[in-house]
Amino acid sequence: MAQVAIVMGSKSDWPTMQKAALMLKELGVSYEAKVVSAHRTPNLLVEFAESAADHGVQVIIAGAGGAAHLPGMIAAHTYLPVFGCPVKSSQLNGLDSLLSIVQMPKGVAVGTLAIGEAGAANAGLLAAQVIALQEPKVRDAIIAFRQKQSDTVMSNQNLELEE
Numbered sequence: 420m421a422q423v424a425i426v427m428g429s430k431s432d433w434p435t436m437q438k439a440a441l442m443l444k445e446l447g448v449s450y451e452a453k454v455v456s457a458h459r460t461p462n463l464l465v466e467f468a469e470s471a472a473d474h475g476v477q478v479i480i481a482g483a484g485g486a487a488h489l490p491g492m493i494a495a496h497t498y499l500p501v502f503g504c505p506v507k508s509s510q511l512n513g514l515d516s517l518l519s520i521v522q523m524p525k526g527v528a529v530g531t532l533a534i535g536e537a538g539a540a541n542a543g544l545l546a547a548q549v550i551a552l553q554e555p556k557v558r559d560a561i562i563a564f565r566q567k568q569s570d571t572v573m574s575n576q577n578l579e580l581e582e
């Protein structure tokens with residue numbers, strides 16, 4: 420049973436959304452990934468969102484591009500926390516996705532991440548931080564991840580001119 424569900428509007432979102440999966444894997448959090456679309460599979464969306472908590476899912480990450488209604492519609496059908504990832508669109512570079520996801524009306528919350536792969540990776544990190552509230556092993560993995568990141572920055576202080 421997966422702790423985190425990663426859903427996306429199309430398989431074409433997977434190159435972006437797999438960054439969330441990679442982060443969860445690195446931090447030892449179980450996940451399942453699937454394609455669910457508010458527009459193209461509206462019945463599947465309702466079925467997925469309404470049953471996610473019963474299946475043991477604790478956090479949902481939802482990524483979509485363009486008219487990105489997926490995260491908001493999922494949030495409307497579950498009380499689980501939903502993190503929305505704006506996927507870069509071909510026409511407007513993801514600004515459309517970002518604005519679709521971030522401007523939720525008061526009363527239904529979606530935590531919106533940055534556009535693209537960095538946002539997806541951070542969605543994985545945030546989801547892991549929620550899981551870590553109850554799982555010391557995940558908390559330790561996050562602390563180790565942060566330490567490794569700091570060490571990398573500290574070992575990159577030799578800034579030389581490239582001529």
Ligand SMILES: Nc1c(C(=O)O)ncn1[C@@H]1O[C@H](COP(=O)(O)O)[C@@H](O)[C@H]1O
Pocket residue numbers: 427428429430431432455456457458459482483484485486487488489490506
């Ligand atoms: N925004 C949504 C939703 C939705 O919000 O339900 N379903 C699909 N899509 C988006 O359409 C884009 C193009 O999809 P295709 O590549 O399949 O044509 C994808 O980024 C997807 O997230």
